[in-house]
Amino acid sequence: MPELPEVETMCRGIRSIVGNVIFSVKDPGCDCRPMAISPSISSLHRRLRGRRIEQVSRLGKRVVLTFDAGYYLVFEPRMTGLVSLVDPPDWSHVRVRMEVETNRGIQEVWFWDRRGLGTLTGYDADELEARVRSKLGPDALEVGSEELTERFSTTRQAIKVALLDQRRLAGIGNLYAAEILHVAAIHPERTSDSLKTADWRRLHAAMRRVLEEAIRYEGSTLSDGTYRNALNQAGGYQNHHRVYARAGEPCGTCRKRIVERIVQAQRSTFFCPGCQPRRRRS
Numbered sequence: 202m203p204e205l206p207e208v209e210t211m212c213r214g215i216r217s218i219v220g221n222v223i224f225s226v227k228d229p230g231c232d233c234r235p236m237a238i239s240p241s242i243s244s245l246h247r248r249l250r251g252r253r254i255e256q257v258s259r260l261g262k263r264v265v266l267t268f269d270a271g272y273y274l275v276f277e278p279r280m281t282g283l284v285s286l287v288d289p290p291d292w293s294h295v296r297v298r299m300e301v302e303t304n305r306g307i308q309e310v311w312f313w314d315r316r317g318l319g320t321l322t323g324y325d326a327d328e329l330e331a332r333v334r335s336k337l338g339p340d341a342l343e344v345g346s347e348e349l350t351e352r353f354s355t356t357r358q359a360i361k362v363a364l365l366d367q368r369r370l371a372g373i374g375n376l377y378a379a380e381i382l383h384v385a386a387i388h389p390e391r392t393s394d395s396l397k398t399a400d401w402r403r404l405h406a407a408m409r410r411v412l413e414e415a416i417r418y419e420g421s422t423l424s425d426g427t428y429r430n431a432l433n434q435a436g437g438y439q440n441h442h443r444v445y446a447r448a449g450e451p452c453g454t455c456r457k458r459i460v461e462r463i464v465q466a467q468r469s470t471f472f473c474p475g476c477q478p479r480r481r482r483s
């Protein structure tokens with residue numbers, strides 16, 4: 202689940218390690234189905250021991266540690282992953298443990314993942330470009346309204362499905378796509394090429410508004426309780442979802458209609474048929 206706001210919150214939560222040096226990268230001996238880690242933890246340890254962390258940044262829905270001499274460690278949380286400095290939700294699903302030397306002593310950084318679908322990959326600059334950056338569209342918080350329109354308006358895909366395509370736009374997943382389309386008053390099944398200039402402007406503004414609000418609330422913690430902020434607390438944005446996981450409840454925006462759930466590309470979509478009409482009001 203972690204999308205742009207949750208991954209941004211993870212980055213902010215670990216940013217205090219910037220400027221410090223890696224002491225060790227360890228395998229905590231998790232008994233679960235192994236997650237994809239490349240190269241192996243022992244080669245990451247050999248490669249990174251003594252190297253300085255120059256930057257912590259977000260690349261779409263990934264956390265990136267930049268090291269001196271152009272090496273990058275990319276954490277992709279996918280469904281249930283979490284990168285944190287504080288105690289993980291449990292100890293049995295900690296996949297990687299890094300020790301960082303700070304002037305207050307050793308600081309541990311965990312990569313925890315209950316389902317283990319996340320990945321951890323080390324890249325040099327060329328590999329990062331070829332395997333990750335070149336496959337991602339512009340960041341959802343940075344894209345301009347015109348570029349957004351250009352990148353989406355030629356496809357006949359439903360706008361909700363297109364928004365999840367990380368090659369078009371990086372950072373949006375199932376939850377925030379539903380919230381953004383609700384705020385933009387756009388029906389999720391409208392084809393992207395049917396949207397008009399005014400729709401794109403509303404969509405762009407809604408995207409900024411929803412993502413920035415969610416970052417302020419440090420993301421959304423869903424009912425599985427997996428996602429935690431940097432202080433090991435639940436995020437706060439789930440209490441402000443307008444439609445996501447609210448099927449059958451009255452719409453809080455119009456207070457007239459009931460939020461509906463449909464399935465698009467095997468994923469649930471939530472919307473209000475009153476606020477998000479299939480056809481534009483004339």
Ligand SMILES: [Zn+2]
Nearest residue numbers: 452455473476
């Ligand atoms: Zn409504």
